[in-house]
Amino acid sequence: MSDKIVEKQVNEPIWRSARLSVAPMMDWTDRHCRYLHRLLSRETLLYTEMVTAPALVRGGALHLLTFNPEEHPLALQLGGSDPVELAEAARLGAEAGYDEINLNCGCPSDRVQSGAFGAVLMQTPELVADCVAAMREAVDVEVTVKCRIGVDEQDPEKVLPDFLEKIRAAGCNRVTIHARKAWLQGLSPKENRDIPPLDYDLVHRMKAAFADMHVSINGGIATLDEARSHLERGLDGVMIGRAAYHQPADILCAADLQIYGGGQVSDPAEAVRRMLPYIEAQLAGGAKLNQITRHMLGLFAGKPGARQWRRTLSEGACRSGAGPELVEQALAEVTRQAAA
The missing domain is CATH 3.20.20.70 (Aldolase class I)
Structure with missing residues (x-):
């Protein structure tokens, strides 16, 4: 070579x-x-x-x-x-x-x-x-x-x-x-x-x-x-x-x-908001919500609202018709508990 x-x-x-x-x-x-x-x-x-x-x-x-x-x-x-x-x-x-x-x-x-x-x-x-x-x-x-x-x-x-x-x-x-x-x-x-x-x-x-x-x-x-x-x-x-x-x-x-010495610390809540258009597009293409949200369950691990976040997504994402609004609902609860 x-x-x-x-x-x-x-x-x-x-x-x-x-x-x-x-x-x-x-x-x-x-x-x-x-x-x-x-x-x-x-x-x-x-x-x-x-x-x-x-x-x-x-x-x-x-x-x-x-x-x-x-x-x-x-x-x-x-x-x-x-x-x-x-x-x-x-x-x-x-x-x-x-x-x-x-x-x-x-x-x-x-x-x-x-x-x-x-x-x-x-x-x-x-x-x-x-x-x-x-x-x-x-x-x-x-x-x-x-x-x-x-x-x-x-x-x-x-x-x-x-x-x-x-x-x-x-x-x-x-x-x-x-x-x-x-x-x-x-x-x-x-x-x-x-x-x-x-x-x-x-x-x-x-x-x-x-x-x-x-x-x-x-x-x-x-x-x-x-x-x-x-x-x-x-x-x-x-x-x-x-x-x-x-x-x-x-x-x-x-x-x-x-690790790389640049950029800034990202915000998991903002990442969730940025996931919403992606989720909507994927669902329109035939994906199921739980196929995406199963990877998001640990996003707030150790933080206020983490248990409710996991429960909302785990129980709701498998239901027929579940969409981005379920993720928004789960995020709102995390935001509420973080501010309490």
Whole structure:
């Protein structure tokens, strides 16, 4: 691969955006969720749910690539293990307008194991390198990898450096490392998010060993203060998952100011008001209100009126004919309790 391509990717503005990102999360980070998150932070890098390469290439499920232009900067995460198929899926993603194509090497679910991708790919770094090389050949946007520190009985101290060396040689300049092992045998996907111990120091050592790579850390990080601590210690980026979903305002409202050094703290109530035209347009296109508002339930977590906000949306959004006025009603109650 040419030095020109590598240099172009190293200088992409998306490297700056990747100082903070919201993790790809199945059934959570859909386009409605991402639209809300973008209203809270203009800078944070957002990721799609994982989309499998076979679904795009063999299944023709191109609707999975739909997004709103306001979601940029935005990355598409792909699942797969066939270099040719991943290259074609990456091409489709790049043509759809994504800023980055990410390869999932970290998901431990039974479904991805049966498809020989996700975390199981930690066992075949040569194949991952072939996938990265094929994807990079197919697209001009950056190709990145999200991985674990190892799986099952692997020794992360040996496995992870070898994995990073191989994907770097294939042209991957940016990696996000979930700082836990994945146990493919014996733990459920949910248990794999909590039970294997975190090894943040290992990720920091990998940054020191691969200084030319952009290294982000993921796993168990729940506050902006924790994110800033990792950045101050020398990492290039921090990816936050469940905390960004369940308490989006806590993570994203101050992100532009605290992580990127610009902008201002956003207001979740104002974000709700800005969601109203979006909700109206989506409902006119056939969406159901609860498909959108389920991502908004945690907006006021820990604030006055949060319980009533959740109750109003949870109970009312599923009803026939429910529309933006329900969200306005819920917001009015939050505003009233905040002023009390």
